[in-house]
Amino acid sequence: MSTPELPVARTCPFTQPELHARSSEEEPATRVRLPNGSRAWFVTRYEEVRTVLSDPRFSSDRAKPGFPRLSRGNDKEPVRTMLGMDAEEHRAARGAVLGEFTLRRVKSLRPRIQEIVDGLIDDLLAAGHPADLVTSLALPVPSLLMCEQLGVPYVDHAFFQENTAKLFGRETPPEETAATYARLHRYFDELVTAKEAAPSDDLLGRQITESRAAGTYDHAYLVGLAFLLLAAGHESTANMISVGVLGLLEHPRQLRLITEPGKTPVAVEELLRFFSITDTVPLRVAVADVDLGGVLIKAGEGVLPSLYAANWDRSVFDSPDVLDVERGARHHVAFGFGSHQCLGQNLARAELEIVFETLFRRIPGLKLAADVDEIPIKEKASVYGLHRLPVTW
Template sequence: MHATDPSPPPLPSHRPLLDPAAEYGRWITERPLARISLWGDTHPWLVTRHADARTVLSDPRFSSENVRPGFPGLQPTPPPRTPGQLFAMDPPDHTRLRRMLIPEFTFRRIEQLRPAIRNITGDLLDGLVKQQQPADLVEHFTLPLPLLVICELLGVPYADRDFIHRQAAAFATVSAGPEAMRAGWAALFGYLQELLSAKSREPGDDLMSKLATERVATGEATPAEAAGLLVQLLIAGHETTASMLSLGVVALLRHPGQLAALRADEDLVPGAVEELLRYLSVVHIGLRRIATEDVEVGGVTIRAGEGVVVALQAANRDPAVFADPDTLDLTRDAGQHLAFGHGLHHCLGQSLARAELQIALPMLVNRLPGLRLTGAAAEGYAFEGRAIHGVRELPVAW
């Protein structure tokens, strides 16, 4: 019924700091499955309801291959096919490559990393309290923490952190244009190819060494595929968690009752992290798919070759699933949230992200009971044109 909308509205690229764009609150009831405008005459379907999002993300008739004609990509120009980009692959290649990484991201493996994450968090807090106030929480805590963890896990030198973050940020900045995004990916790809080659000669006890000696050396993966996997892990392994940590701090400080409850009851922490993931939904450009055959979703037929954008931030505020969804409630059961996606492309590193958030947020707010935002409103520091919502800096005092 919406397929013939004469002027589909644009996909919102703006948003307040802690909430989705206001349009989503209306669309989830008024036009939950309808056309939007991306660029040129591209008008994919926008999915906002939780149930419809789960359907699209779990149905194999929706492809993730972003080189297919009509795919609703981030840019008008289709990207070159790059080895190892799991987010842009379908089975069987997706299955083959993802299976290589699963042993390193099991719940048991991540639980073994918790002491190391606590040590890293404690060291960063020791450094933070030595800074002159106000200090930038992003620079001294929320960015280096996940970057240190993922570098240690992968076997990437943390000394190269400035280069790594600069290139990762370039790839994630949609507004910079396709060439800048590709250049960021290409720079990290070349860097990790060299590291992978070195690890094949002198392996260590890290994921990159295992890929080099157990997968590439045996012919299960090409060096390019392995490097592509590592680029994705390196970017996703710190960008999203850094944003969640920063925005999680802002959300807690703006809800002092919730913060007090978190400080008073450590048993609240796991559920509180799930609620923050639901409430903030930092991936705000939507998960993109294209139908490979006609599929009915929510009473609407999506034709083969038509694109779909799944708005996670809308699905995570669906009142049919979450009562009073615009309220931050750390005691609610938010276990059905889709912040990590759903289906075969659900986030491989979600256990790692949960562990970092469950450890870092309580340690921060308990170590610094007087923690507060300073200076200009935090909105002034929000990223513009980024695929991952967050802040560039976050001045705080304590």
């Protein structure tokens, strides 16, 4: 049997790719070939995925030999972020900013999120239909909010949206990926330099003030933090909004259920599980020999845990291929697992809850303005989503 290749295209939002389903049924880890010709392990079962994401014998350090790459080039990041750190280094970096994303902090932001969503829906209704929900709602909500939290001028949103889309698109040529990294790095380097001269009352300004007081200030690290939070913070939530709306419009009974009082938070968990848009984002490399469910993974071998396959593991979730907004399965791994679990998950949940509840309450007649198979999908992007979502009402 030939070695399967990654990444695989996700051509249908409602059907799992064959490789994911077959691998999960046959064995906990499958040998795969990556775009640069190297080999790695594709891990698909729920328990083994959680092991890879929490066991210190699997490293997040992208500089270690054997670390897997899902693009054709080297795609080396210009700055290190906490995504590529392990152990104490990661704990210190995460701990420094964790207070900005607590449940209490996010609760205080909910009125502003509601204000942003209402304003965008006002604009959507005023502009008339048909409309593209990606550009009119899904992208602006997280972009505007994250710009405000970081202290990034929103007038620059077209620049970072265009460039992060290229960065997450695995079809982007290696030389363009490198140029995109360079452009974004330059932008955030200049932004942080300006804030160093006059720290503002925002996340980046507070990080400068607090780390200077502690004697731990690191310019390069803060550039990387800004890069990570803005790029990851808006891209993943924007895509989750668009595919979530598509999923609900295609499942009218499920849509009716989430409009009932108090049902939206539970529905959000199911949408996160069902679509698992950041499937193989948390890459790892083994730093010791590990017996993973009966498969020997050797030190120096790359590992790609599939959040999507884990969230569709039939031994954990009944009928996982059925969208059931009353499932209430909050033990999904859509935000990852272990110490690297998504830092901004509380904020993402709040944005999704407010968007879905407000959108369908204010526009109850919302419907697709194109057939599902005509909607352009980000088939091979590292964050799954839609290029456009045409709607009418």
